[in-house]
Amino acid sequence: MSERTRTRTQVADVDRSLYDFTYSEEGYERYDDGLTPDIVRAISEKKDEPAWMLEMRLKALDTYHAKEMAPNWGPSIAGLDMDHISTYVSPRTKQAKDWDDVPDDIKNTFERLGIPEAERESLAGVGAQYDSEIVYHNMRDEVAKEGVVYTTIEDALHDPEWEPVVRKYFGTLIPPADHKFAALHYAVWSGGSFVYVPAGVTVEYPLQSYFRLNAEGAGQFEHTLIIVEEGADLHFIEGCSAPKYYEANLHAGAVELFVKDKARLRYSTIENWSKNMYNLNTKRARVGADAQMEWVSGSFGSHVSYLYPTTILQGDRSNCEFSGITFAGATQDLDTGCKVILNGAETTASVDTKSISKDGGCNTFRSSIVVGRHAANARASVSCQSLMLDDISRSDTIPAMDVRNATASVGHEATIGRISDDTILYLMSRGCSESEARTMVVGGFANPVSKELPLEYAVEMNNLIKLEMEGAIG
Amino acid sequence: MQDQLLRVSGLSAGTEDKPILQDVDLTVGAGQTHVLMGPNGAGKSTLGHVVMGDPTYIVSAGSIVFDGKDITEDSADKRSLAGIFLSYQAPVEVPGVPLYSYLRTITQKRPELKMTARKFRSRVGDIADQLDMNSSFLTRELNVGFSGGEKKKIEMLQLLLLQPKLAILDETDSGLDVDALSVVSRGIEAYRQDCDGALLIITHNTRILERLSVDRTHVMVQGRMVAEGPASLIDEIDAHGFEQFEHTGGEQQ
Numbered sequence: 001m002s003e004r005t006r007t008r009t010q011v012a013d014v015d016r017s018l019y020d021f022t023y024s025e026e027g028y029e030r031y032d033d034g035l036t037p038d039i040v041r042a043i044s045e046k047k048d049e050p051a052w053m054l055e056m057r058l059k060a061l062d063t064y065h066a067k068e069m070a071p072n073w074g075p076s077i078a079g080l081d082m083d084h085i086s087t088y089v090s091p092r093t094k095q096a097k098d099w100d101d102v103p104d105d106i107k108n109t110f111e112r113l114g115i116p117e118a119e120r121e122s123l124a125g126v127g128a129q130y131d132s133e134i135v136y137h138n139m140r141d142e143v144a145k146e147g148v149v150y151t152t153i154e155d156a157l158h159d160p161e162w163e164p165v166v167r168k169y170f171g172t173l174i175p176p177a178d179h180k181f182a183a184l185h186y187a188v189w190s191g192g193s194f195v196y197v198p199a200g201v202t203v204e205y206p207l208q209s210y211f212r213l214n215a216e217g218a219g220q221f222e223h224t225l226i227i228v229e230e231g232a233d234l235h236f237i238e239g240c241s242a243p244k245y246y247e248a249n250l251h252a253g254a255v256e257l258f259v260k261d262k263a264r265l266r267y268s269t270i271e272n273w274s275k276n277m278y279n280l281n282t283k284r285a286r287v288g289a290d291a292q293m294e295w296v297s298g299s300f301g302s303h304v305s306y307l308y309p310t311t312i313l314q315g316d317r318s319n320c321e322f323s324g325i326t327f328a329g330a331t332q333d334l335d336t337g338c339k340v341i342l343n344g345a346e347t348t349a350s351v352d353t354k355s356i357s358k359d360g361g362c363n364t365f366r367s368s369i370v371v372g373r374h375a376a377n378a379r380a381s382v383s384c385q386s387l388m389l390d391d392i393s394r395s396d397t398i399p400a401m402d403v404r405n406a407t408a409s410v411g412h413e414a415t416i417g418r419i420s421d422d423t424i425l426y427l428m429s430r431g432c433s434e435s436e437a438r439t440m441v442v443g444g445f446a447n448p449v450s451k452e453l454p455l456e457y458a459v460e461m462n463n464l465i466k467l468e469m470e471g472a473i474g
Numbered sequence: 475m476q477d478q479l480l481r482v483s484g485l486s487a488g489t490e491d492k493p494i495l496q497d498v499d500l501t502v503g504a505g506q507t508h509v510l511m512g513p514n515g516a517g518k519s520t521l522g523h524v525v526m527g528d529p530t531y532i533v534s535a536g537s538i539v540f541d542g543k544d545i546t547e548d549s550a551d552k553r554s555l556a557g558i559f560l561s562y563q564a565p566v567e568v569p570g571v572p573l574y575s576y577l578r579t580i581t582q583k584r585p586e587l588k589m590t591a592r593k594f595r596s597r598v599g600d601i602a603d604q605l606d607m608n609s610s611f612l613t614r615e616l617n618v619g620f621s622g623g624e625k626k627k628i629e630m631l632q633l634l635l636l637q638p639k640l641a642i643l644d645e646t647d648s649g650l651d652v653d654a655l656s657v658v659s660r661g662i663e664a665y666r667q668d669c670d671g672a673l674l675i676i677t678h679n680t681r682i683l684e685r686l687s688v689d690r691t692h693v694m695v696q697g698r699m700v701a702e703g704p705a706s707l708i709d710e711i712d713a714h715g716f717e718q719f720e721h722t723g724g725e726q727q
Binding site: 420421422423425426427428429430431432433434437440441443444445446447448 | 526527528529530549550551553554555559560562565566568569570571576579580583584615616632636
């Protein structure tokens, strides 16, 4: 097949120049590298936090130091040296209400990512996180009028009305002792979003936040806490992007989602990290009776990812739908998946994931379906499709099922495929170049997930796929 | 050389381990209709694929000249943009790619077919009507879940949309019921009339040829061209089969 090899286009590494841009850190505060109780106290003091929060941080720090560094499964995180990662970098600006008040370098970063435009067009609110503080925060008046709260956790803690609410929920779904990086998160968390949707309120437009890591060697530990009260309905979008650095970067955020009875929450994420990022994010949702939790997740970039959004279907007849896609290129080892715990009777879960591996990238899909003793007639189906673009990439599927109720039914299917030469010939013989043909096939493969995203995010995801597939500069 | 749209000269080609085409000559003039016949396994489809630029086959000798340019080394996409179209026996399914946006993409690759989105929509609609295609097909994924006959209609739809200078129809009539066959025949007729395109029809079924005026007939046996003649050759093959040619082919080996 030498002829074929010769004619095949070399697909070079990704052009990330769109995302790889940085601005000076001059004038920013930066705490000493490494992690001590003094650093934790300094973070808490600067935020002027209630005492219980400082206590929680210090306890979490103990837990962090007590726990073993690496898990004995999954990709290596040996490249992560916590002694040399600053845990907190605070931008020199206060939170701004108006886009014009945001400093120019920060503004440029966001404008390149298209955030203000997106907000102007259809989004109800934007909370953009630059490094560790929210620098821009705004929400449309009509949403606020209905009693919807969308702010930072810090601001909520300073508000006597919301401080007790944060205290009631914060750290209850993902406890600090969950794993080493959860403990780290609770010790040094900073920034993130607090969303409260009152009972019966339907938020017409999606709320979105955009996280971005800029400072070299800086960790990002934002916390997202969303409470959707009974019968309420919310779509929350989280977007992440980070520029490229030579030192290892760490992301250990936490997302806690409380979906009350008859409520519905859709949580969409496009994560696009730079390729030296260790993404050790923890996301969890607790779902009440007759309620619905929908996850749409696109994971691009990062050097190593451990990411398994978890849904606890506590209430009867609650439902979870998960669609996710991951793209692993050269030097990437992405261990992703999804966990659903079906505790209520007649609960249903449907998990549909796709992975793409290219240039030696490694994708591992882990799913865990747990059906509890009381989950009569629970139903769960897991489908995992993998696409391998060459012979040096790797794709593994590791499904786990733990079914403790005889009336439950759980199904799993997994396929691993390649792009066939016949498909490429077909598209080329209608005028597409080889790389266009490959991009078209991969885009088609990803289509069931991008269809679930709001238009501008679907466009961003398609652009990311194009960049990953066609980028010639790298 | 307007009268020689396609000139295949001394072409030998095959897979890595097996020679298939041997010293093949074939000339198709602009706007002409040629028929390529031969028994199963003669190499007819291989010739179609080699002219289209399928990298499965390696050309070991000879040349392919199209529209005055030597395209022997060109990739399939270049040949497509130059005006060659191959309708496949078994069109592949491409999941997740909506037929309509695919059609828009391949049309936009051709500057000569530049049109507004509105014009494009009505053009596609007209062709779909012409081919008795349900317009709901257009929102479905490319070839996914379509019957054999429907896939052939989608091939015809692309043919009429792209208006190539040369269309190679590889067993487009095989496995079609009478209704689908008549639709495909109408598509071919429309292509002849609207685009004045040349045709190379690969078939062993003469039914599809009934409504067409054929300029030349070629017979291939065991990878070689063994006979060429006027349309009347088809009737001869209809009456006597390929046996007479198979003998010739055997001798030449």
